[in-house]
Amino acid sequence: xxxxxxxxxxxxxxxxxxxxxxxxxxxxxxxxxxxxxxxxxxxxxxxxxxxxxxxxxxxxxxxxxxxxxxxxxxxxxxxxxxxxxxxxxxxxxxxxxxxxxxxxxxxxxxxxxxxxxxxxxxxxxxxxxxxxxxxxxxxxxxxxxxxxxxxxxxxxxxxxxxxxxxxxxxxxxxxxxxxxxxxxxxxxxxxxxxxxxxxxxxxxxxxxxxxxxxxxxxxxxxxxxxxxxxxxxxxxxxxxxxxxxxxxxxxxxxxxxxxxxxxxxxxxxxxxxxxxxxxxxxxxxxxxxxxxxxxxxxxxxxxxxxxxxxxxxxxxxxxxxxxxxxxxxxxxxxxxxxxxxxxxxxxxxxxxxxxxxxxxxxxxxxxxxxxxxxxxxxxxxxxxxxxxxxxxxxxxxxxxxxxxxxxxxxxxxxxxxxxxxxxxxxxxxxxxxxxxxxxxxxxxxxxxxxxxxxxxxxxxxxxxxxxxxxxxxxxxxxxxxxxxxxxxxxxxxxxxxxxxx
Amino acid sequence: xxxxxxxxxxxxxxxxxxxxxxxxxxxxxxxxxxxxxxxxxxxxxxxxxxxxxxxxxxxxxxxxxxxxxxxxxxxxxxxxxxxxxxxxxxxxxxxxxxxxxxxxxxxxxxxxxxxxxxxxxxxxxxxxxxxxxxxxxxxxxxxxxxxxxxxxxxxxxxxxxxxxxxxxxxxxxxxxxxxxxxxxxxxxxxxxxxxxxxxxxxxxxxxxxxxxxxxxxxxxxxxxxxxxxxxxxxxxxxxxxxxxxxxxxxxxxxxxxxxxxxxxxxxxxxxxxxxxxxxxxxxxxxxxxxxxxxxxxxxxxxxxxxxxxxxxxxxxxxxxxxxxxxxxxxxxxxxxxxxxxxxxxxxxxxxxxxxxxxxxxxxxxxxxxxxxxxxxxxxxxxxxxxxxxxxxxxxxxxxxxxxxxxxxxxx
Numbered sequence: 001x002x003x004x005x006x007x008x009x010x011x012x013x014x015x016x017x018x019x020x021x022x023x024x025x026x027x028x029x030x031x032x033x034x035x036x037x038x039x040x041x042x043x044x045x046x047x048x049x050x051x052x053x054x055x056x057x058x059x060x061x062x063x064x065x066x067x068x069x070x071x072x073x074x075x076x077x078x079x080x081x082x083x084x085x086x087x088x089x090x091x092x093x094x095x096x097x098x099x100x101x102x103x104x105x106x107x108x109x110x111x112x113x114x115x116x117x118x119x120x121x122x123x124x125x126x127x128x129x130x131x132x133x134x135x136x137x138x139x140x141x142x143x144x145x146x147x148x149x150x151x152x153x154x155x156x157x158x159x160x161x162x163x164x165x166x167x168x169x170x171x172x173x174x175x176x177x178x179x180x181x182x183x184x185x186x187x188x189x190x191x192x193x194x195x196x197x198x199x200x201x202x203x204x205x206x207x208x209x210x211x212x213x214x215x216x217x218x219x220x221x222x223x224x225x226x227x228x229x230x231x232x233x234x235x236x237x238x239x240x241x242x243x244x245x246x247x248x249x250x251x252x253x254x255x256x257x258x259x260x261x262x263x264x265x266x267x268x269x270x271x272x273x274x275x276x277x278x279x280x281x282x283x284x285x286x287x288x289x290x291x292x293x294x295x296x297x298x299x300x301x302x303x304x305x306x307x308x309x310x311x312x313x314x315x316x317x318x319x320x321x322x323x324x325x326x327x328x329x330x331x332x333x334x335x336x337x338x339x340x341x342x343x344x345x346x347x348x349x350x351x352x353x354x355x356x357x358x359x360x361x362x363x364x365x366x367x368x369x370x371x372x373x374x375x376x377x378x379x380x381x382x383x384x385x386x387x388x389x390x391x392x393x394x395x396x397x398x399x400x401x402x403x404x405x406x407x408x409x410x411x412x413x414x415x416x417x418x419x420x421x422x423x424x425x426x427x428x429x430x431x432x433x434x435x436x437x438x439x440x441x442x443x444x445x446x447x448x449x450x451x452x453x454x455x456x457x458x459x460x461x462x463x464x465x466x467x468x469x470x471x472x473x474x475x476x477x478x479x480x481x482x483x484x485x486x487x488x489x490x491x492x493x494x495x496x497x498x499x500x501x
Numbered sequence: 502x503x504x505x506x507x508x509x510x511x512x513x514x515x516x517x518x519x520x521x522x523x524x525x526x527x528x529x530x531x532x533x534x535x536x537x538x539x540x541x542x543x544x545x546x547x548x549x550x551x552x553x554x555x556x557x558x559x560x561x562x563x564x565x566x567x568x569x570x571x572x573x574x575x576x577x578x579x580x581x582x583x584x585x586x587x588x589x590x591x592x593x594x595x596x597x598x599x600x601x602x603x604x605x606x607x608x609x610x611x612x613x614x615x616x617x618x619x620x621x622x623x624x625x626x627x628x629x630x631x632x633x634x635x636x637x638x639x640x641x642x643x644x645x646x647x648x649x650x651x652x653x654x655x656x657x658x659x660x661x662x663x664x665x666x667x668x669x670x671x672x673x674x675x676x677x678x679x680x681x682x683x684x685x686x687x688x689x690x691x692x693x694x695x696x697x698x699x700x701x702x703x704x705x706x707x708x709x710x711x712x713x714x715x716x717x718x719x720x721x722x723x724x725x726x727x728x729x730x731x732x733x734x735x736x737x738x739x740x741x742x743x744x745x746x747x748x749x750x751x752x753x754x755x756x757x758x759x760x761x762x763x764x765x766x767x768x769x770x771x772x773x774x775x776x777x778x779x780x781x782x783x784x785x786x787x788x789x790x791x792x793x794x795x796x797x798x799x800x801x802x803x804x805x806x807x808x809x810x811x812x813x814x815x816x817x818x819x820x821x822x823x824x825x826x827x828x829x830x831x832x833x834x835x836x837x838x839x840x841x842x843x844x845x846x847x848x849x850x851x852x853x854x855x856x857x858x859x860x861x862x863x864x865x866x867x868x869x870x871x872x873x874x875x876x877x878x879x880x881x882x883x884x885x886x887x888x889x890x891x892x893x894x895x896x897x898x899x900x901x902x903x904x905x906x907x908x909x910x911x912x
Contacts, residue, residue, distance in 0.1 A: 074745040089740035091733055092900055102733050103744030105726040112726050153744070 003065065004029045004161050004192035005050065005081075010059035011216075012045055017393065019045040020056070021216035027161070027209075032183055032193045034207035034224070036200065038236055038433040039403040040391065042216040043196050047163050050194075051083045052076035063161070082154025086165040088146050092139035096149050097121055099138055100156050124155055129185050144175035151182065162186065163194045168202055180206050198236070198433065200229040214238050233434060242438025244466030246445055250284035251469065255318070256422050256453035257281040257304070262312035264299050264477075273299045274477040276312070283421065286444070286454040288468030288485065290461070292497050296477035297457045298339065301426055304455065305329060305336055316422065330359060335415035337408075339426035339457070345411045346399045353381040353395040356414055380417070388413035389439055405436030412440055416447060423447065426457045441467065461490040475499050509802075514693075519834050521692040529827035533692040535683055537816050537824075538699020543774055544819075545812025546711045547572070547783075550766030551790020552797065552804035553718050554759040558603075559799065560722060561755025562735035563610050564903040566621025569787025570628030571602040571760045575767025577632040580651035580778020581639070583771065588657045592707065592768045599764015600757050602628055607756040611749055614905040625787075633780065649780035654772050659703045666702035677702070705773045714762065719801045731755050735899035738906045748906060763787065792885050798897060815881040822877040829866040832887075833859050 006026040012019045020042045027033040037043045048054045050061060052070030061068050063079045070076045073083075090099050097114070100121050106113040121134050130148045132141075138149060147167065154162055164183075168176050183193055183206055197203050203210060204224050212220040212235040220235050258280045264273040274296040281287050291297050302308040306326045314321050316332055324332075336359070338344035346355050356377060357366050365380045367373060381395040390410045392402050399407060408428065415423060425444065429437040444467060448454060458464050464471060465485045473481040473496045481496050517533065524532040531537050551568050558565035578598035583591020602624055609620040633648070640648040661668030667677030680702065683695035722728035733741040734751040742748050766786070771778040789811055796810075797803020817824045836859035843852035876883075 072745075073743055077745065083743075085743070089737065089743050091736035091740055093736050093897065094733070098729060099740075102729060102741065103746050105729060107726060111720075111724045112729060 002029055003027065004063070005194070006060075006062040007046065007050065008060040008062070010046060010049060010056045010061070012042075012049060012054065012056050015393070017391075018216055020049075022218065023059075023213055023216065024218045025211040025221065027192045027194055029160075029192045030187055030190050031208040032187055032195055032206055034195045034197060034203040034210045035213065036196075036198060036203055036210060036232060036236060037213035038198065038435055039405055040433075041213045041236070043213060044165065046213070047083070047165060047194070047196060050076070051081060051163060077157050077159070080158055080160040081163065082157060082159025082161070083163045084147065084150045084154060084165065084167060086167070086169060088150055090138045090146060090149060093137065095135050095137055096132055096141075096152075097134040099149055100134070100152050104157060121152060121156065124152060128155065128189070129182055142175075143170050144172075144178060147171070147175075147179065148182075160190070161192045161194070163196070165196050166198075167195070168197065168199060176202070200232045203232070204229060212236055237434045237438075242434065242441055244441050244460075244463045246286065246448060246467060246469070249469070250449050250451070252283040252285075252451055254283050255280050256283045256285075256316065257455070258313075258315040258318075259304075260313040260315075262300075262303055262310050262314060264296075264303060264308060264310045272477055274303065274310075274474075277474075277479055279472060279479065281422075281453045281455065283451045283453050284448055285470065286448055286456055286468045288464040288471045289455065289457045289474055290464050290471055290483075290493055290497055291474035293459060295474045295497075297474055298426070299477070300474070301336070301339075301424055301455075301457065304424055305334065327362065331362065333418070333421040335418065335420035335423045337411055337415060337423070337425040337428050339430070341404070341407055341411055346407060348400040349398060351396045351398055352385070352390075352392065352402075352410060353378045355399050355410070356381040356384065356395075358414070360414070360418065384410065384413040384417055388416075388443070403433070405432035408432045409436055409439055412443055416443060419450075420452065422453045422455070424455045424457075427459060428456070429458070429460065429463060461493050465490065465493060473497055517693055517696060518689060519831065521689045523827050523830045523834075524692070525688070527823075527827040527830065529821065529824035531817065531821040531824045532827060533695055535680070535695045535699045535702070537813070537820055538696040539703065540699075540816035540820060541809065541812040542700045542704075542708065543812075544815045545808040546708055547766040547770050547774070547786050548790050548793050548808035548811055549715065549805055550711055550762050550769065551787050552793040552808055553714055553801060554599075554762035554766070555791050555794040556718060556722075556759075556799060556801065556804060557731070557755045557762065558759035559794065559902050560735045560899055561731045561752045562738060562899060562901045562904065562906065563607070563752055563756050563759075564617035564621065565603075565606065565756065565759050566618055566791070567602065567606045567624035567628075567787075568621075568759070568763045568790055569783060569785065570621075570625035571599040571606075571763035572767035572770070572783045572787045573625075573628045573632055574602045575599040575764030576771040576782050577635070577651075577767070577778050578764070579768030579771035580654060581635075583654035583768075584652045584777075588654050588772045591654055591772050592765065595764045595768025595771070596761045597764070599760040599762070599767060601760070602764070603756045603760020606760070607753050610905065611752045611756070614907065616905070617903050636780070651771070651778040653776050656776055657705050657707055657773060659705050661703055662701040666698055668702070707769055707773045711765065711769065715801045715805050722801075727754075732899070734906075735902055738901050742908065749908065752906070763790075766790070789881075789885060792889055795896060796889060799899065811881050811885055814884040818877050818880040822872060822874070825877050825880050826866070826869075826872050828880070829862055833863045833866065836862065 004027050008024050010020050010023045023042065023046050025035065035043050035046065045054065049056045052073045052075050063081070068079055097118055101117045106116045118134050125132055130152055132145060132148050138146060167179060171179060187193060195203070195207055207224045210222050210224050210227065210232065211218060212232065214236060259277050262277045263275045266273060277300060279287065289297055289300065299308060303310040304314060306324060306329050316334065321329055342348055360366050365373065365376045378395045385392065385395070388409045390406050390413065392406060402410070412428065429440050444454060456464065456467055465488055468485045471483040471485050471488065471493065472479050473483065475497065480499065483493065483496065520532050524530060551572060554568055555565055575595035575598050579591045579595035582594035606620055606624050609615040610617050636645065637648045639645040645651055663670055663675045665679050667680060668675050679694045679698035683691050683698050685691050722732060730741065730746045731751045731754060733746055734748045738748045767783060770782050775782065793804045793807030793811065796807035817828060836855055840852045840856045840859065843855060
């Protein structure tokens with residue numbers, strides 16, 4: 001087998017960040033080569049360089065043994081490299097055929113030779129098992145079919161080296177199977193396929209070789225049959241995987257939060273959204289709320305925060321909070337990590353220092369009397385970013401420019417900055433990479449040891465079992481079981497959540 | 502394609518038949534006269550050109566409110582240059598001036614990312630101020646008789662479709678079959694003949710050229726690679742860029758073609774529809790062109806229909822206010838047709854509302870013998886409004902229309 005693409009010591013820096021320090025990889029024809037790494041490790045930048053969208057600061061690209069210098073994607077296309085983008089680049093109001101031929105239309109005099117184009121596309125679709133009707137509008141297609149159009153687009157341009165940028169992120173399992181079958185077909189035709197992903201089980205299913213990048217450098221190149229998902233993950237993170245664990249009993253005698261018969265009736269009078277929830281939470285204790293999503297966890301959070309009307313009593317450090325506003329509750333020392341960070345915790349199009357203000361708009365360090373103290377806020381934002389390892393150029397960076405993990409670390413840092421005595425954490429590590437996950441767990445552990453009480457809601461059962469001192473199972477709005485995490489396996493917890501046990 | 506043409510012919514015949522019946526009932530003979538059809542064509546040409554201008558611009562993703570200003574520049578240039586160098590050079594000047602206005606819009610919106618509506622409105626205001634200023638200079642220098650009107654421009658020749666509509670060909674006088682048929686007063690047949698005679702007889706060459714732009718636009722935008730790329734810039738510019746399409750160039754091309762067509766429309770107003778430039782000659786036709794574009798759902802055939810309807814209403818209003826009154830009866834018929842369609846589709850509430858509206862229109866038709874003059878003048882605009890409200894329900898604008906585009910959006 002021959003080498004289709006070789007990258008040698010690629011480096012690329014952007015203002016304020018080094019995206020690639022030293023990336024090397026070599027892809028053979030007729031193989032699927034996976035490029036894995038955490039979010040922000042520099043996978044996408046390497047591929048943009050290979051596809052001519054960006055130019056490397058140093059390093060070499062060799063295609064079929066010859067050195068190339070791409071100025072734009074057209075050069076890459078000419079060198080038979082094709083990219084299937086993660087976010088589809090399709091015109092919805094064009095037909096499949098129009099989308100495929102755009103930019104390299106077969107001509108017949110001055111008109112487009114639609115008949116020839118259609119024939120070629122249909123033949124190609126049949127050859128690679130990408131069955132599709134060329135005359136249907138793209139807007140009528142499902143996600144899996146749109147991806148086929150993207151693949152046809154690059155094949156139509158004669159690509160022999162195909163880059164797939166996180167292709168499974170938008171697919172349902174059935175469509176993933178179809179895609180992998182198509183990939184195998186392409187591999188059999190002698191194509192070289194570069195498959196970017198951070199889903200390791202998928203990588204091991206489909207790839208022949210794996211290159212791991214971490215912090216902008218290649219750290220390993222291995223055969224997929226020689227490694228396990230766990231080994232790959234450890235290569236990605238650069239150390240042993242973080243474990244959701246806590247050490248010892250830090251529970252203190254005083255009760256931070258007490259709920260007595262808390263219910264949220266519905267307007268229609270049917271089954272309560274949550275019914276008669278009662279529990280006590282001590283300082284230095286983590287209580288995990290387990291449950292299939294939509295069983296009242298979100299409503300429970302809203303009741304504790306005062307975002308929703310409820311009946312019953314919620315006490316904070318012995319004080320009845322029933323008639324307190326959200327602002328008042330937060331001032332007492334309650335922090336919240338909401339479940340949907342982009343919609344509930346951040347203004348995506350605003351800089352980080354403005355995001356730092358959210359929920360802390362009363363009093364120091366944000367306010368100085370009646371005036372917003374921008375200078376101090378920025379200094380304070382910088383401090384949070386350093387302490388919680390938020391990787392971004394600075395407090396002026398827009399929230400939208402951060403990866404999910406960094407956004408979440410920033411939110412955790414913001415809530416911790418006031419040292420609340422109660423933290424309501426809703427899915428604190430959902431959708432973040434392994435590194436950020438470990439960092440957030442570490443923060444929660446430290447806060448717990450200092451006596452913070454934590455209500456932890458999560459869909460990650462290992463996280464729940466590892467981090468909680470006590471587990472409450474919610475089913476249809478009611479607490480149906482209390483479990484000791486030390487004696488509970490994820491399987492047992494899962495069946496308790498569905499009411500099977 | 503063939504079935505579409507047949508469908509269009511069927512609807513057109515039905516419409517003429519309804520008009521004939523209404524003419525018979527009300528005695529408003531101008532509804533289907535040669536003169537009305539001919540005037541309707543003349544009045545719709547600038548709207549068609551403006552609409553096609555909007556089409557090229559918006560298909561490439563640039564909203565062009567500035568069409569009005571570009572038409573004003575075209576009309577002024579047509580009058581100014583046409584007076585000195587003859588009508589044909591005047592028309593070419595009109596095209597160039599329209600394109601210059603468009604170039605300003607293109608630089609502002611495409612290169613500098615200015616909001617499209619802001620830039621368009623600015624161009625309208627600047628164009629009007631500029632031509633007024635230049636006209637005043639010409640008046641002061643003694644070249645023009647007044648600051649709001651240019652001297653007369655020689656007219657451009659006309660001709661007719663041979664054999665059917667008469668006309669002169671190399672000294673040979675062609676028979677005028679449709680014309681003579683129209684004078685027979687045979688029910689329906691004479692009406693069709695009159696309308697055909699109106700739109701094929703005594704045509705200015707410019708009208709023929711302008712009308713040829715409709716199929717030409719269809720061909721360019723949907724059959725050539727250039728057209729596909731131009732439309733891709735308006736639908737998915739980032740995707741287009743990733744496939745090597747020069748999105749900026751496509752947008753510039755779209756906007757410049759847009760301005761050239763609008764300028765030609767302005768020049769037509771000054772040189773063909775009138776025989777001199779006059780202030781406020783354009784009178785909102787750029788906006789009406791945009792309305793026709795929306796009515797036509799961003800397609801050339803639809804623009805032609807929208808412009809035709811406006812031209813017809815405008816012609817009636819200019820020629821004979823009695824027929825405008827008869828037009829209300831046409832509205833009643835159209836509304837009743839909509840009622841039938843909605844009932845068939847099971848939309849009872851909508852059908853009921855439409856039916857009540859039809860009843861009110863009929864009552865108004867019977868109760869009022871003659872419409873107030875202001876209302877008559879408003880007819881084409883009311884027609885535009887009505888058409889828009891009926892048409893806008895199935896609107897499909899280019900997906901990236903009006904969104905400023907930056908190269909490197911790929912990142």
